[in-house]
Amino acid sequence: MSFLIDSSIMITSQILFFGFGWLFFMRQLFKDYEVRQYVVQVIFSVTFAFSCTMFELIIFEILGVLNSSSRYFHWKMNLCVILLILVFMVPFYIGYFIVSNIQLLHKQRLLFSCLLWLTFMYFFWKLGDPFPILSPKHGILSIEQLISRVGVIGVTLMALLSGFGAVNCPYTYMSYFLRNVTDTDILALERRLLQTMDMIISKKKRMAVTRRTMFQRGDVQNKPSGLWGMLKSVTASAPGSESILCLLDSTPPLCIRGGIKSNGE
Template structure:
């Protein structure tokens, strides 16, 4: 009876996660570039649901929710489904949609998709050669063999994600990195941009008038008579073309300058918005979190370096050590072992959430920049691959 109740809880949570992934990501994150293939939407939402379920099972393990046998069963079931999606389904459909966008391979896209998937499986298997993860006790496609290689990819992605979050989050929210931007600076830059645009328009008008004049002269003096008339016509046309070439070069240089001025103007407006946001209560809160996590990350790097250099084995983390010092100083009764585990878990969870949030914002900008009706399916599947690997 307890197993049925635990299973109903897990199924309900998976349905909720699936619905959130379907409605939020597919309708909000990718709304400008509609993903019309339902199989892509289903794969992405299922991947999101099972990834959240794995994280939910970790929380249940810490808090002691559900029966241990039920947690083990659902953990193994979710792991098998995720490996099936990660290793077999997502790479195959990525290859299938890549081949579908190539006209020469459109007739035999299923065959070439299988070839791409086999190529992926070869490199995925060869990934384990430099690492001591091969074992003759397990089969080729066993859970141990697959999860070991996925673990290498996931740890690498998490390291990249942590590095990105450690740099991007303080830079985004800390007021220390904000430069002073005033309305006068923005107005001066916008005035320069308008002057540059006026110069471009003026020079393009000159080019258009010169082309029209040369065309009219060509109609009036269509056939120059005599030797000197031909020489004069050639000299005039050469001089005119050289002048037009110089003006066109000036126009190209001014257009490049206008693009740079436009980007700098947009950056100043974004910086001004960040300054206004930093003055709000939420901005001050994120500014404090930026300083706190920066100090925490620097302390972790320092202690890790000390432990590596002096071959030390860390027995307590900074949270536990800080709680012990506080409890000993205040002289109060406090279960340090119990609460330090939960506080450390919450702290690491906040770091992971903020890092993933920063990565998703960057990936969304990247998606909007390169996505099209042909590439949107592949990009969504790649995001699903990255998400489930971590």
């Protein structure tokens, strides 16, 4: 009975953490982007939820909350899920996005995504051979092998990135401050700003014309009401909405952000 109560507490906290991760992704990370990738959003929210749950389990271990067997079970389960996402899902989905952006491989993107993932797994496993992480107590396909490789490779990459950032960031900023800004540079930036504003105005005009055409056709007024209308509006798109989405996709993020600010003003 205590295991069921402890599991209900952990599941409730995971649901809350998942909701917080979902809102953080929507409101902070991708608040200025119109293109939504729901699979990426789900993966981020699940990873955020299980990471916060592991931190919560550490606090419960210190304070002595929940049963020790329940804490061990949920700790093991969280490790398995995070390793599954980190080693299997995220590399596969990154490879899938890379292959999907190549037109020649678009029809067989699933096959080439699997090939990229197998290549990643080969190098991921071979990188751990020089490290002293092999143990005769554990098998080659045990969870300890994955945790050891993720830990050693992750710490090594973090050290490399930290060293690169510590050197590159001051060098980059110093080059900006030491550079002499001439009148020609200012005029070029003003010209680029005017071109961007003209692009925003022209696209907003085209979007307004498209919306007016949709309104005249009755696409806005004749939307069905009720639950069926909501489901139909989610699954089906209006005939003119594709052109609006094309305009948003062709507009750079800076232009979209500038258009949002101009509308707010």
